[in-house]
Amino acid sequence: MPATARPKRSDAVRNEQSLLDAAAAVFVRSGVDAPVREIAREAGVGTGTIYRHFPARADLVVAVFQHQVDSLAAAGDDAVLRDWILQFADFLVTKHGLADAMASDRSGFERLHTEFVVRLEPVCARLLDAEVHAGRVRDDVRPLELMRAVGNLCIGAEGDDGYDARRMIEVLLAGMTSLDRG
Amino acid sequence: MPATARPKRSDAVRNEQSLLDAAAAVFVRSGVDAPVREIAREAGVGTGTIYRHFPARADLVVAVFQHQVDSLAAAGDDAVLRDWILQFADFLVTKHGLADAMASDRSGFERLHTEFVVRLEPVCARLLDAEVHAGRVRDDVRPLELMRAVGNLCIGAEGDDGYDARRMIEVLLAGMTSLDRG
DNA sequence: TTGCAAACGGAACAAAGTTCCGTTTATTCT
DNA sequence: AGAATAAACGGAACTTTGTTCCGTTTGCAA
Incomplete structure (x- = not known):
């Protein structure tokens, strides 16, 4: 001591x-x-x-991208949900292999998701909450789930088969504004 | 010869x-x-x-699940898009690690996505086409992209953090019915 | 300058994908 | 039944990569 x-x-x-x-x-x-x-x-x-x-590798990844994650968190101050989510997706898509790693339970990456989410989830929660209270977005999706889904949709965006992650995220966000839960 | x-x-x-x-x-x-x-x-x-x-490992995985993939393809004969997509998701979610593997470019898995998609994409294409022609679904998402997005959303469904892949897929499908592309 | 321990480099170790070669086994022909 | 052939085998050898560990180096304080 x-x-x-x-x-x-x-x-x-x-x-x-x-x-x-x-x-x-x-x-x-x-x-x-x-x-x-x-x-x-x-x-x-x-x-x-x-x-x-x-x-662990997650520690290194987190350290390397810390500034950008902080910027992303700060960007939430002046954003609405949709725009912020798209920024989050851009971050994942432009970092080679990061989206895959985020979703991965391979050794070394277990904590990667957690580490980023701890920093970004409160931002997402606030923005989502605002939309829910304004009655613009469904209320059955938690911030964590939304972030995970968006992260997942970013996987494979680097491929050469024309998969457009951004478009699928737009579709998902459109679905978020669908208040009919039938 | x-x-x-x-x-x-x-x-x-x-x-x-x-x-x-x-x-x-x-x-x-x-x-x-x-x-x-x-x-x-x-x-x-x-x-x-x-x-x-x-x-390659993909060959083994494909062989093991061949019957179920065939059943899934056949199920498309009596299904509408939404139900079939949910069946597709169930297949991925209930096979330990399959969703992740489908999205993965790790050695041995490169062709897994391709092998499954060759068999299932025509089914999805037909069902999606029917919905597009009926004016019920947006027309800017290709069958391949929809399947990849759904596959991606299945990743992590086995975790213990309450991520509900099925709900996020419902959200995505709701978004697919959103014809306003503003 | 000396002493101490933080910090080092990279060999050793472990795990797992994959190849390769001496051996075994199935099959056909006589 | 035995011989010949080659298909198919098992698992050691090889490769790659994550991780640990230990003898050595280096920074720092006295």
């Missing part, structure tokens, strides 16, 4: 930043599930160093 | 059936991405034997 926690050594601070920079570059090129060795090589560190700074 | 191809040996025929039975059981217990070794052990054969009969 140290009265004064000793700050990180300078090399550790430097390496953590190197890892973040390297991961950001590798994620663009090879996706968020690029091999650990590729990220380590790009950063010029050993693989053990990655685990020391980021125990 | 043999004039008469020699039929499979009896042991090969027997082993292929053993593999299908074993895989069906293992998929229920451990999901469609269960380790090859687990399936081989269950079948009482070597791992090489799996690859001889089913070069």
Whole structure:
């Protein structure tokens, strides 16, 4: 129980930043599930160093995209539900493999969904609540479910088969405004 | 170019059936991405034997679920779009890990989506076309996209966080009936 | 400068997909 | 029944990749 926690050594601070920079570059090129060795090589560190700074891959992904998630959360201040959801989808679609990873229960990714959602769900909840109270949106879908559904619809958007995630999300949002629950 | 191809040996025929039975059981217990070794052990054969009969995992998955896919296709003869889509979703949701695998570009699964879709897309196309012509459904969503979206919405349905895939699909279908494309 | 421990690199380990080769087995022909 | 052939086999070897671990290096405080 140290009265004064000793700050990180300078090399550790430097390496953590190197890892973040390297991961950001590798994620663009090879996706968020690029091999650990590729990220380590790009950063010029050993693989053990990655685990020391980021125990699971989700930790690294979250750290790399933290700024953008924060921006997304802040964007909720001036948005209505539909626009914010589309921004959320854009975020997922433009990060190579992120939508898939979000939905994935593969080792290392288990907490990815949770980590992002903790930050973004309150925003979505507020915007959804406003729409529900205005009587514009059905009230049987929870914020979490909506976010998961939107995240799922983003999977495969990078493919070459013309799947348009944005269009399907528009369809889903249209369905959200359907108040007839027959 | 043999004039008469020699039929499979009896042991090969027997082993292929053993593999299908074993895989069906293992998929229920451990999901469609269960380790090859687990399936081989269950079948009482070597791992090489799996690859001889089913070069990629998708081949095995397709073979195991072939009957059910055929039933689903046949069910389209007496169904309207909404009901058939819900049946399609039920199929995906009740097969442990299948929805995820369908959406996945992981090694071995690349062709899974294609294989199933080749069989089911014509059914969906017919049902969707009927609804479009009757003016009940928007006409800007292709059958393939609808099926992919529905498949994606099924991902995570097995989780313990209360995500209700069926409800989100109902929302999507409600959106499909929204003819206002503003 | 010394002592201490944080932090390191990368080998070792584990898991799992896949290939490959010596051996076994089924089948046909005599 | 035995011989010949090749289909089919089992599982070791190989590859890839996630993760741990330990001898060594490095940063920092005294």
